[in-house]
Amino acid sequence: SEPGRAEALQVLLLSVGILVVARAFQASVQILSGVLGMKSRVKRRKLAESLREQVWYSASLFFWWRCLGHHPWLRDLSTCFSTDSVTGRTGTGGIGDQIPIEYQFIYFAELAWYIAGYVSLLLDPKKKDFKQMALHHAATIVLLGGSALFGQQRIGAVVYFLHNLSDPFLHWAKLFNYIGPEILGGDWLCNLAFLGYMLSFFVTRLVYYPYLMYTVEFAGPGWGRGGQPNSWSECILIRFLVLLFPIHLYWFSIIVTVAHKSLTVGITKDERSDDESESDSDDADAGKKER
Numbered sequence: 001s002e003p004g005r006a007e008a009l010q011v012l013l014l015s016v017g018i019l020v021v022a023r024a025f026q027a028s029v030q031i032l033s034g035v036l037g038m039k040s041r042v043k044r045r046k047l048a049e050s051l052r053e054q055v056w057y058s059a060s061l062f063f064w065w066r067c068l069g070h071h072p073w074l075r076d077l078s079t080c081f082s083t084d085s086v087t088g089r090t091g092t093g094g095i096g097d098q099i100p101i102e103y104q105f106i107y108f109a110e111l112a113w114y115i116a117g118y119v120s121l122l123l124d125p126k127k128k129d130f131k132q133m134a135l136h137h138a139a140t141i142v143l144l145g146g147s148a149l150f151g152q153q154r155i156g157a158v159v160y161f162l163h164n165l166s167d168p169f170l171h172w173a174k175l176f177n178y179i180g181p182e183i184l185g186g187d188w189l190c191n192l193a194f195l196g197y198m199l200s201f202f203v204t205r206l207v208y209y210p211y212l213m214y215t216v217e218f219a220g221p222g223w224g225r226g227g228q229p230n231s232w233s234e235c236i237l238i239r240f241l242v243l244l245f246p247i248h249l250y251w252f253s254i255i256v257t258v259a260h261k262s263l264t265v266g267i268t269k270d271e272r273s274d275d276e277s278e279s280d281s282d283d284a285d286a287g288k289k290e291r
Contacts, residue, residue, distance in 0.1 A: 045125075209244075
């Protein structure tokens, strides 16, 4: 068969499977939280969304470290572009080459998750940063798919790790917020998780990520081939890497705004939500009808 066709079909089927399981999990959490006494439909939905994301990102980081953590790529980015002794290419070889099973596992699962996540973006209520999130997901899909196709899974795995590392902190903070300080004995757990998110986001996406962009641009795949120019496909992937950085800056500005409001006036909702006030009023109207 043509190289890449079977892999694309596997990713597509895995995407559908992840989407179905994720939506079923989300619906189950909403029902269970209602049974346990959470009256607000808004909080039940947001709790389910955050728990869905928390489970995935925590599991994906565990499997990333289990499968790829022993490699030196994260500590020394230059090793991402050394010539492979088997394929004769920089990186690990592209689709059609003999790619180690752990790379396939990591890449297919993560690519399928982002494809399913893009569909979920269209199905879930829109937030203020919907356009930025849609652009981020599209760029990530191109980067994951392109790096697998053109044999750059090493640097792709590093980008994947950097982008996922801060997310569990964010969703722990959201979960603690939706469960409520009256149950948890105050806001300290939510604030601690959010602090972890802010610090990890800053280090991974605003400090290390620019260093990664510089390394890929000036000491990237061409360097691994003895100083040759980057190919057209590698140049396109590098541009998509750069495209993500302004989105990181935008999101960090939101993080700082949320932190400032939390310290000054306190916050009770997701600052990214456009639908929150409307949904809260819907809850109130539903409560009046029940009475």
